[in-house]
Amino acid sequence: MAELFKAITVAQAREMIGRNLNLQPPVKRVSITEALGKRVAGDITAEEDVPGFDRSTMDGFAVMARDTFGAMESLPAYLDVDGEIFMGKEASLAIVGGRTWRVPTGGMLPPGADAVVMVEHTEELDGRTIGVTRPVAPGENIVRRGEDVSTGSVVLARGHSIRPQDMGFLAAAGVHSLEVEEPLRVTIISTGDEVVPPERSPGPGQVRDVNSYTLYGMAGQCGAYPVIAGIIKDDFQTLKEAMEKALTGSDMVLLSGGSSVGTRDVSSRVIESLGRPGVLFHGISIKPGKPTIGAVVDGKPVFGLPGHPVSAMVVFALLVEPLLKTGRYPQNEREKRLEFPLPAKINRNVRSAAGREDFLRVELKMEQGVMVAEPVLGKSGLIGTMVRAEGLARIPIEKEGVEAGEYVLVRPF
Numbered sequence: 060m061a062e063l064f065k066a067i068t069v070a071q072a073r074e075m076i077g078r079n080l081n082l083q084p085p086v087k088r089v090s091i092t093e094a095l096g097k098r099v100a101g102d103i104t105a106e107e108d109v110p111g112f113d114r115s116t117m118d119g120f121a122v123m124a125r126d127t128f129g130a131m132e133s134l135p136a137y138l139d140v141d142g143e144i145f146m147g148k149e150a151s152l153a154i155v156g157g158r159t160w161r162v163p164t165g166g167m168l169p170p171g172a173d174a175v176v177m178v179e180h181t182e183e184l185d186g187r188t189i190g191v192t193r194p195v196a197p198g199e200n201i202v203r204r205g206e207d208v209s210t211g212s213v214v215l216a217r218g219h220s221i222r223p224q225d226m227g228f229l230a231a232a233g234v235h236s237l238e239v240e241e242p243l244r245v246t247i248i249s250t251g252d253e254v255v256p257p258e259r260s261p262g263p264g265q266v267r268d269v270n271s272y273t274l275y276g277m278a279g280q281c282g283a284y285p286v287i288a289g290i291i292k293d294d295f296q297t298l299k300e301a302m303e304k305a306l307t308g309s310d311m312v313l314l315s316g317g318s319s320v321g322t323r324d325v326s327s328r329v330i331e332s333l334g335r336p337g338v339l340f341h342g343i344s345i346k347p348g349k350p351t352i353g354a355v356v357d358g359k360p361v362f363g364l365p366g367h368p369v370s371a372m373v374v375f376a377l378l379v380e381p382l383l384k385t386g387r388y389p390q391n392e393r394e395k396r397l398e399f400p401l402p403a404k405i406n407r408n409v410r411s412a413a414g415r416e417d418f419l420r421v422e423l424k425m426e427q428g429v430m431v432a433e434p435v436l437g438k439s440g441l442i443g444t445m446v447r448a449e450g451l452a453r454i455p456i457e458k459e460g461v462e463a464g465e466y467v468l469v470r471p472f
């Protein structure tokens with residue numbers, strides 16, 4: 060069993076979980092319209108070129124560009140018009156030097172044409188001949204066959220989350236159904252003898268359950284399928300039974316409360332009893348969120364999140380969210396950078412401790428064209444501070460604080 064409160068870094072925590080993880084989301088074939096926000100289960104390869112033919116991007120005249128070289132207002136290049144290409148129809152007759160075809164925006168180019176002259180840059184002479192008043196370069200005002208997608212190329216790679224533009228791209232490539240990962244099922248359990256459901260009036264010493272709802276919301280935002288299992292008594296046997304049931308029916312279990320060192324804190328012992336490898340760490344060098352339990356049981360992650368509502372949300376953002384969104388933790392500098400993407404100037408001094416990463420709730424405002432982060436002060440038990448905040452600012456592990464005017468990196472929410 061992991062040593063109690065021998066705190067490790069976030070990076071080490073991620074590494075330990077990642078190494079033991081075996082998330083296996085179910086896979087389902089869906090239509091394009093059902094795929095929004097889902098992750099692609101395997102590489103999707105284009106079976107045809109898009110567009111399937113060379114097309115004009117302007118209303119005008121299909122030409123061999125070289126026939127227009129040197130053309131100008133005072134000395135147009137004269138071309139005979141062989142006819143008109145209609146929208147959605149094949150252009151089968153090849154273009155002949157010195158001649159042209161009228162073509163609409165999106166129309167097919169005749170074989171041999173390598174550019175289109177916009178109608179504005181031509182003058183009609185006798186209905187059969189035009190004068191080109193500006194030259195075009197090869198490739199101008201056209202898109203080539205396969206320029207959007209070429210046959211055999213990977214349209215979307217495995218693991219990619221489908222966005223609206225991806226849906227259009229799939230349609231263009233003729234991929235009308237695809238295999239996607241089903242949302243991961245996350246069971247959320249709250250512990251604590253003092254915690255009551257929101258519909259109950261708390262008695263003396265009692266508080267309403269906050270964490271089940273913040274965690275439910277955060278999991279939903281990640282595209283997961285959260286289930287609230289309710290409030291379970293701080294009792295070994297009762298909690299063990301609830302956790303076993305949760306593990307059987309889901310891909311991940313989040314338990315909040317009971318992660319600290321109180322005599323009644325049974326979470327760690329219960330998680331350890333569920334299976335192998337069990338508890339990997341108990342304590343991370345962050346504030347808030349230090350008393351976090353990280354475990355993996357038969358490939359499924361199990362987190363014991365701190366009871367304080369802000370702490371639970373911060374730990375979710377750092378350890379749970381990447382797994383629900385991508386099935387893994389950020390691997391390269393770009394992915395890590397995108398977790399806290401927004402630079403902002405902090406507007407007051409904040410102390411931290413070297414060897415500990417701090418996460419500040421901040422409000423964001425623009426002052427003289429600069430993004431400014433104003434810390435929202437308050438203990439990590441106060442959910443209202445999170446409601447006022449618009450982001451989390453990070454003070455890196457090696458720093459002993461930040462001074463007013465320094466830049467911090469923020470994750471807006």
Ligand SMILES: Nc1nc2c(c(=O)[nH]1)N[C@H]1C(S)=C(S)[C@@H](COP(=O)(O)OP(=O)(O)OC[C@H]3O[C@@H](n4cnc5c(N)ncnc54)[C@H](O)[C@@H]3O)O[C@H]1N2
Pocket residue numbers: 249250251253254266267268269270271315316317318319320321324347348349350364365366367368370439440
């Ligand atoms: N002697 C020490 N005491 C504490 C330490 C410590 O290092 N030494 N760490 C503190 C920190 S930091 C945190 S965070 C909390 C973590 O506590 P637990 O995870 O053990 O959670 P509980 O003791 O059950 O509850 C803490 C706090 O949160 C409230 N809570 C719990 N669940 C919910 C819920 N679902 N909704 C709303 N509020 C909840 C609970 O009532 C307590 O107020 O420990 C510190 N103590």
Ligand code: MOO
Pocket residue numbers: 345346347348349350365367370439440
């Ligand atoms: O996780 Mo505890 O809140 O550091 O407040």
